[in-house]
Amino acid sequence: MNGSTWGEVAEIVGYHDAATALRAVKNYFATLPEPNAPELRGLWRGRLEALWWQAAIDVAEQRPGALRAGVAIAQRAAALDGLDAPTRLELTDPTGQEFARMLALVAQASGVNAPIEADPLELEAQGDDDELLEGDWGEPVDDEEDSDEH
Numbered sequence: 001m002n003g004s005t006w007g008e009v010a011e012i013v014g015y016h017d018a019a020t021a022l023r024a025v026k027n028y029f030a031t032l033p034e035p036n037a038p039e040l041r042g043l044w045r046g047r048l049e050a051l052w053w054q055a056a057i058d059v060a061e062q063r064p065g066a067l068r069a070g071v072a073i074a075q076r077a078a079a080l081d082g083l084d085a086p087t088r089l090e091l092t093d094p095t096g097q098e099f100a101r102m103l104a105l106v107a108q109a110s111g112v113n114a115p116i117e118a119d120p121l122e123l124e125a126q127g128d129d130d131e132l133l134e135g136d137w138g139e140p141v142d143d144e145e146d147s148d149e150h
Contacts, residue, residue, distance in 0.1 A: 003043070006018035045081070052073050055073055
């Protein structure tokens with residue numbers, strides 16, 4: 001909970017190794033304890049604040065990579081505090097069109113071209129797979145490419 005590794009916990013309480021410390025906690029609680037989300041957010045907010053001050057000092061001293069580190073810290077802090085645009089979208093009982101529109105918006109926002117979903121009935125109407133044969137390894141092979149070498 002305080003950010004220590006299982007190895008550090010083992011050393012502090014006198015266990016042989018990290019696996020033994022983890023097993024002892026699991027045996028005692030019957031599971032690993034779930035962290036308290038608000039408490040954990042506060043912990044990380046404090047850590048990010050400390051890193052931010054160090055990054056600001058490093059930027060002022062023009063240390064290589066300091067600006068990149070500062071930007072990464074700022075992005076993580078903004079995400080932690082919910083200042084970024086929402087990353088989760090909830091649709092309650094959407095129609096097919098609403099769902100397709102939301103998928104297109106998400107794909108557009110993430111810079112991904114949304115795949116076009118095939119209509120299974122249209123695929124059936126296009127014909128059967130007579131032109132495909134099964135190759136030696138189970139892969140479909142075109143008749144034109146099929147030879148006696150198989």
